[in-house]
Amino acid sequence: MSAPRDNAETHSLSFDELAELLRQVFLRHGTSPEVAQVLSQNCASAQRDGSHSHGIFRIPGYLSSLASGWVSGTAEPKVEDVGAGFIRVDAAGGFAQPALMAAKELLIDKARSAGIAILAIRNSHHFAALWPDVEPFAEEGLVALSVVNSMTCVVPHGAQKPLFGTNPIAFAAPRAGGEPIVFDLATSAIANGDVQIAARAGRMLPAGMGVDRAGQPTEDPKAILDGGALLPFGGYKGSALSMMVELLAAALTGGNFSFEFDWSKHPGAQTPWTGQLLIVIDPNKGSGQSFAERSEELVRQMHGVGQERLPGDRRYVQRARSLVEGIEISKTEWLQLRELAGD
Amino acid sequence: MSAPRDNAETHSLSFDELAELLRQVFLRHGTSPEVAQVLSQNCASAQRDGSHSHGIFRIPGYLSSLASGWVSGTAEPKVEDVGAGFIRVDAAGGFAQPALMAAKELLIDKARSAGIAILAIRNSHHFAALWPDVEPFAEEGLVALSVVNSMTCVVPHGAQKPLFGTNPIAFAAPRAGGEPIVFDLATSAIANGDVQIAARAGRMLPAGMGVDRAGQPTEDPKAILDGGALLPFGGYKGSALSMMVELLAAALTGGNFSFEFDWSKHPGAQTPWTGQLLIVIDPNKGSGQSFAERSEELVRQMHGVGQERLPGDRRYVQRARSLVEGIEISKTEWLQLRELAGD
Numbered sequence: 001m002s003a004p005r006d007n008a009e010t011h012s013l014s015f016d017e018l019a020e021l022l023r024q025v026f027l028r029h030g031t032s033p034e035v036a037q038v039l040s041q042n043c044a045s046a047q048r049d050g051s052h053s054h055g056i057f058r059i060p061g062y063l064s065s066l067a068s069g070w071v072s073g074t075a076e077p078k079v080e081d082v083g084a085g086f087i088r089v090d091a092a093g094g095f096a097q098p099a100l101m102a103a104k105e106l107l108i109d110k111a112r113s114a115g116i117a118i119l120a121i122r123n124s125h126h127f128a129a130l131w132p133d134v135e136p137f138a139e140e141g142l143v144a145l146s147v148v149n150s151m152t153c154v155v156p157h158g159a160q161k162p163l164f165g166t167n168p169i170a171f172a173a174p175r176a177g178g179e180p181i182v183f184d185l186a187t188s189a190i191a192n193g194d195v196q197i198a199a200r201a202g203r204m205l206p207a208g209m210g211v212d213r214a215g216q217p218t219e220d221p222k223a224i225l226d227g228g229a230l231l232p233f234g235g236y237k238g239s240a241l242s243m244m245v246e247l248l249a250a251a252l253t254g255g256n257f258s259f260e261f262d263w264s265k266h267p268g269a270q271t272p273w274t275g276q277l278l279i280v281i282d283p284n285k286g287s288g289q290s291f292a293e294r295s296e297e298l299v300r301q302m303h304g305v306g307q308e309r310l311p312g313d314r315r316y317v318q319r320a321r322s323l324v325e326g327i328e329i330s331k332t333e334w335l336q337l338r339e340l341a342g343d
Numbered sequence: 344m345s346a347p348r349d350n351a352e353t354h355s356l357s358f359d360e361l362a363e364l365l366r367q368v369f370l371r372h373g374t375s376p377e378v379a380q381v382l383s384q385n386c387a388s389a390q391r392d393g394s395h396s397h398g399i400f401r402i403p404g405y406l407s408s409l410a411s412g413w414v415s416g417t418a419e420p421k422v423e424d425v426g427a428g429f430i431r432v433d434a435a436g437g438f439a440q441p442a443l444m445a446a447k448e449l450l451i452d453k454a455r456s457a458g459i460a461i462l463a464i465r466n467s468h469h470f471a472a473l474w475p476d477v478e479p480f481a482e483e484g485l486v487a488l489s490v491v492n493s494m495t496c497v498v499p500h501g502a503q504k505p506l507f508g509t510n511p512i513a514f515a516a517p518r519a520g521g522e523p524i525v526f527d528l529a530t531s532a533i534a535n536g537d538v539q540i541a542a543r544a545g546r547m548l549p550a551g552m553g554v555d556r557a558g559q560p561t562e563d564p565k566a567i568l569d570g571g572a573l574l575p576f577g578g579y580k581g582s583a584l585s586m587m588v589e590l591l592a593a594a595l596t597g598g599n600f601s602f603e604f605d606w607s608k609h610p611g612a613q614t615p616w617t618g619q620l621l622i623v624i625d626p627n628k629g630s631g632q633s634f635a636e637r638s639e640e641l642v643r644q645m646h647g648v649g650q651e652r653l654p655g656d657r658r659y660v661q662r663a664r665s666l667v668e669g670i671e672i673s674k675t676e677w678l679q680l681r682e683l684a685g686d
Binding site: 082083084086088116117118122143155157159161162163169183185233238240241244246247248251254257259279281285288291294295298301304305306307 | 498581632
């Protein structure tokens with residue numbers, strides 16, 4: 001499946017139409033109704049918000065992983081309540097998003113009652129953007145932080161070979177005067193999906209993103225994908241954060257580190273089998289003025305010093321546009337999705 | 344006070360001797376015995392570990408702030424237990440470290456019982472390194488994360504003027520085979536203390552650290568200090584993390600943002616009057632193998648790919664050396680400290 005707008009002819013769908021089409025695709029490729037529902041909403045949201053590297057671009061990877069038997073499309077997450085602020089979930093070899101969904105209400109209850117709560121998901125596959133996991137908590141007036149580790153493709157600062165995953169960190173906070181403040185950043189200098197998109201589009205990358213198979217710096221996305229590796233963002237600091245993500249998302253949850261799983265017996269597998277951690281805080285337990293008023297004040301000041309675009313703004317603009325104009329995908333993509341859905 | 348080794352003649356002290364000397368200095372300059380005890384241990388630890396920008400280099404700043412009446416050296420922190428996992432502390436205009444100390448046992452109890460706990464300190468001054476605040480939790484087998492905002496000196500990515508503080512993030516995790524894994528990183532491209540040290544030493548900085556008063560990139564530390572500003576590390580990602588620190592350390596605690604306090608009526612004031620957040624997690628509530636065994640495995644693998652130095656390693660090496668050889672400071676510094684202590 002190619003990136004949108006490769007084809008001059010496009011097709012426009014509403015969010016519900018795209019989500020329903022994707023739900024049919026997932027259902028037809030071995031997922032339970034619950035899993036199909038969660039993944040289709042997630043994937044359609046990314047496409048709607050212009051997060052193209054995590055939108056329908058990911059469908060072939062999902063389906064190929066499901067077909068390989070590497071990930072379970074029918075896994076039933078097991079939720080364990082282990083403390084006033086601690087929930088564990090065994091995703092049972094399925095996707096991380098249904099595991100989060102299974103524990104979400106309990107997580108919110110615990111955060112509101114204890115003031116903070118943690119959700120430790122293990123034995124899970126995360127193949128999506130991370131912001132959709134945190135944004136809903138901010139819509140409930142809560143502050144959320146999540147980390148997920150992925151698969152070996154990043155060379156730790158000062159090392160010679162890759163070890164860490166792209167290991168993103170996502171954060172969401174409510175805001176009085178507008179959409180929540182949300183960011184989702186890979187601790188690699190670039191996200192894997194963006195390297196793939198650049199490679200398909202024949203574009204070179206900026207310097208400092210990755211190395212080739214010989215460990216030499218390269219700007220060619222194909223050289224990175226062909227046995228090369230990514231670099232952490234921001235030198236030793238990004239590398240330290242990536243290490244922290246391994247510790248929180250894997251060591252703490254009981255999931256695999258990014259370098260621990262072996263999918264060689266499952267040709268076609270693409271989904272990393274690791275863990276995910278979420279921390280949710282009730283800011284109403286803090287002191288002083290309302291948190292959302294305070295975060296609004298910070299936004300006002302950021303605009304005041306000339307930062308025009310806040311983290312998340314591009315997604316909200318694209319989301320609003322999609323609501324009016326529909327979600328535009330190429331006709332080729334549309335026909336492929338319909339075929340996959342068995343239409 | 345100049346940086347160590349400016350003077351060929353040095354004086355060597357044991358940790359306890361240095362801490363006691365500093366305790367006398369604080370006591371003689373308006374702090375309570377409790378505050379003197381906490382600050383002297385903190386400052387001596389930084390000096391012992393080679394964190395020179397947060398060691399005795401900071402003493403003049405502490406004393407000048409105390410003398411100005413800007414910070415209270417005798418404040419008694421008020422601890423409020425507001426949830427199974429949430430503690431608030433009003434530092435009452437004093438330093439953040441005694442506020443943390445006042446709540447530390449309760450924080451550990453809550454983390455062990457609920458699985459996770461948060462400490463929200465407001466109305467506090469943090470003038471020290473952040474790693475000493477998290478390392479002790481890892482020594483207790485816990486995972487700790489802390490953020491503190493400081494004072495306007497960092498230009499948000501895409502903005503024209505400074506707004507954020509250097510806003511560090513510190514993390515500590517236990518490890519089976521050695522000292523805890525600990526990092527403490529400013530979300531600015533460089534720490535303020537390091538800019539000051541470079542300026543005093545007449546050294547230029549690497550590119551990308553800061554701008555001059557006209558907002559133009561500069562490598563001259565003096566131009567940064569003279570009306571210029573720092574840049575975030577890692578472009579928009581470091582900037583997003585710095586924004587997160589403002590939200591967690593100030594909006595959530597009820598403390599000031601980095602741009603909110605006005606010390607103009609307190610000439611000599613240097614300590615930022617903001618807030619601090621700590622999150623402590625009990626990894627024993629997680630699933631699978633012992634956390635410390637898993638973090639040890641990660642360290643083994645990091646060494647295996649060629650990362651020789653882990654975050655914190657340099658401090659531990661210097662700490663071990665200080666234990667054997669003593670802590671070496673210049674004779675000038677030693678005489679100045681003795682004079683300040685009234686010896």
